[in-house]
Amino acid sequence: MKTFKLRIVTPRGIYKETEVEMLNLRTTSGQIGILANHLPLASAIDISEMNYISKGERYKFALSGGFVYVNDDETTIIANAIESPEEIDLRRAEEAKRRAESKLQDENADILRAEIALRKAILRIRVKNEQS
Amino acid sequence: MASNMQSIKRRIKSVESTKKITKAMQLVATSKLRKTRNQLEQLKPYYSKVQETVAEILESNKGLIDNPYLKENPQGKNVYIVITSSLGLCGGYNANVFKKMEKEVHEGDLIYIIGNKGAGYLNHKGFEYNHHYIDLNSSMDFREIVRLVGELTQMYRNQEIHKMKIIYTEFVNNLTFTPRVVTLLPVDASEFDDVEVTSRFTIFEPSPAEVLNHLIPMYLQSVIYGYLVESVTSENASRRSSMENATDNAQELIEDLLLKYNQARQTAITNEISEIVAGANAQ
Numbered sequence: 001m002k003t004f005k006l007r008i009v010t011p012r013g014i015y016k017e018t019e020v021e022m023l024n025l026r027t028t029s030g031q032i033g034i035l036a037n038h039l040p041l042a043s044a045i046d047i048s049e050m051n052y053i054s055k056g057e058r059y060k061f062a063l064s065g066g067f068v069y070v071n072d073d074e075t076t077i078i079a080n081a082i083e084s085p086e087e088i089d090l091r092r093a094e095e096a097k098r099r100a101e102s103k104l105q106d107e108n109a110d111i112l113r114a115e116i117a118l119r120k121a122i123l124r125i126r127v128k129n130e131q132s
Numbered sequence: 133m134a135s136n137m138q139s140i141k142r143r144i145k146s147v148e149s150t151k152k153i154t155k156a157m158q159l160v161a162t163s164k165l166r167k168t169r170n171q172l173e174q175l176k177p178y179y180s181k182v183q184e185t186v187a188e189i190l191e192s193n194k195g196l197i198d199n200p201y202l203k204e205n206p207q208g209k210n211v212y213i214v215i216t217s218s219l220g221l222c223g224g225y226n227a228n229v230f231k232k233m234e235k236e237v238h239e240g241d242l243i244y245i246i247g248n249k250g251a252g253y254l255n256h257k258g259f260e261y262n263h264h265y266i267d268l269n270s271s272m273d274f275r276e277i278v279r280l281v282g283e284l285t286q287m288y289r290n291q292e293i294h295k296m297k298i299i300y301t302e303f304v305n306n307l308t309f310t311p312r313v314v315t316l317l318p319v320d321a322s323e324f325d326d327v328e329v330t331s332r333f334t335i336f337e338p339s340p341a342e343v344l345n346h347l348i349p350m351y352l353q354s355v356i357y358g359y360l361v362e363s364v365t366s367e368n369a370s371r372r373s374s375m376e377n378a379t380d381n382a383q384e385l386i387e388d389l390l391l392k393y394n395q396a397r398q399t400a401i402t403n404e405i406s407e408i409v410a411g412a413n414a415q
Contacts, residue, residue, distance in 0.1 A: 007177075009177045009178040009181055010178060011175060011178055011274050011353075011354065011357055012174060013173075013174030013175070013177070013178070014174075014177055027337050028337075028338065028342070028346070029337055029338040032337075039333075039334075039335055040333060040334040040335065041334060041335045041336075041337060042185060042188075042189065042334050042335070042336050042337070042343055043336065043337035043338075043343060044337075044342070044343055044346035044347070066350075067182070067185070067346065067347060067350060069181070069185050076181055078178060078181055078182055078185075078350065080274065080278065080350070080353070113282075
């Protein structure tokens, strides 16, 4: 299968640079799959699971929102935070989930921010548990 | 004479201990400088990619996008983010930022200060400021930046902010740092340098405007974080070079004092000998 170059950059530097066959992610307008020779595309990514297939194997990641940019020769994902299942700290995610849930009960709290935090926490827990 | 020798010796000791301190601070600053320079390098791909994409969207949709981040708000306050240091002994680093600030910032502007030295200066001047992000220069926590940008973009959309600028210190090389003022909002694509627009047929999902709405906060986060890391790099470089100067000066002073001490010692010995000879001759 034809491959293309995928680059994931975060504020801490380049997270991953690899050849992949297929990339799956969820943009703000829905799930998309990207194969080699895709048309140039720019889109925001939702807080969601992202995965790619490289040498026939699927690799999963929890992506806390970001941005994807597909170009002729390479695809770039710009993310503030990305974690593989091995990197996810389950206890921390569960704590964050509880914290966000209690914030949602509180009327004075910033509901929007609590909701985002909750979604990130749930995503991390799901990606972690699916792996094992 | 003996008392003079004693006092010179005491001074040599005191200068030596000062030299030890400045030498240690120089070494610490050197290692910190290396660390922040690495961080700056790692940030580059992220930062330039975001900037490139924003430039590309703006370039390929010229005049078509009606986006709140691209327009100057008719009313509201001017907001300044000012990056200073929390520790002293870093040469002219803070003073240069203050000079720039004096020229730029006027009464009634809202200041987001980073660094204790800046807060102290504003207190002294009687300016009001927001100190919630004062520790950013030591924590360098990206999540805090996300929060700051969230707060400011919200205010900008509500038309509470007229313009948003940042005052930081540009890191030119290990010895040169210049304070700069950069406008963050409204976003002005003409300020982007060395950005090449590669493809003009990009699909934007769902629409260019929607993509921009997501991308501009990310762009601001990356830019502010980049400027922060750059300022801290400048701070460490400035501290390193001023501590190096201090160490060199201390070394010079010690050599001078040692010469004086030896002269005094020589004089004392000569005096003593001539006294003994005089005494022997008298007998």
